[in-house]
Amino acid sequence: MNGKVRTLIDAETIQKRIKELGSQITTEYQGRDVVVVCVLKGSFVFTSDLVRAIDLPLSVDFLALRSYGDGTESSGVVQITSDLTKPIEGKDVIVVEDIVDTGLTMAYMLQNLEAKRPRSVRLASLLHKPARTRVPVKIDYLGFTIEDVFVIGYGLDYAERYRNLPYLGVLDLEG
């Protein structure tokens, strides 16, 4: 677990892309009643930077998920371990996720949120690994498309470590 970290996307590039996404959201959600839903834990860093790049009145709520799988792959069986604190009925929801990998987690999540009758639901994801798609999920605001590598940093962990890195990296376990 003490491997070397190779930088995949540096902090400056992340910040620049988030400013672009924030401006786009600001333009598209004028006059709307926005709730930003942060999916814990991985997207807490992305959410905190993204909301500061959005120049609109909005509220932020949090969801925590536990995904069952064999450790490297999610099974699509997802348990909500901590739910939203306020109803989202009639609201314009932007779900903020760290990474869409197979798509199983987000497909479940979006279906679950739709049942709460929001006015709209869109997805912002920092990363997408299209090579691993099992369920196609529409990402409305995407940070970066990446190849099939295991990413850490900027909120993403390996065994709960590395979330505090200010950049996105790949762990070289041989290193």
Ligand code: 5GP
């Ligand atoms: P999916 O259901 O799309 O396969 O899984 C999405 C979740 O798996 C993400 O929210 C994240 O928690 C985890 N995940 C997928 N790929 C990676 C990765 O490269 N690095 C890390 N740290 N987590 C990942």
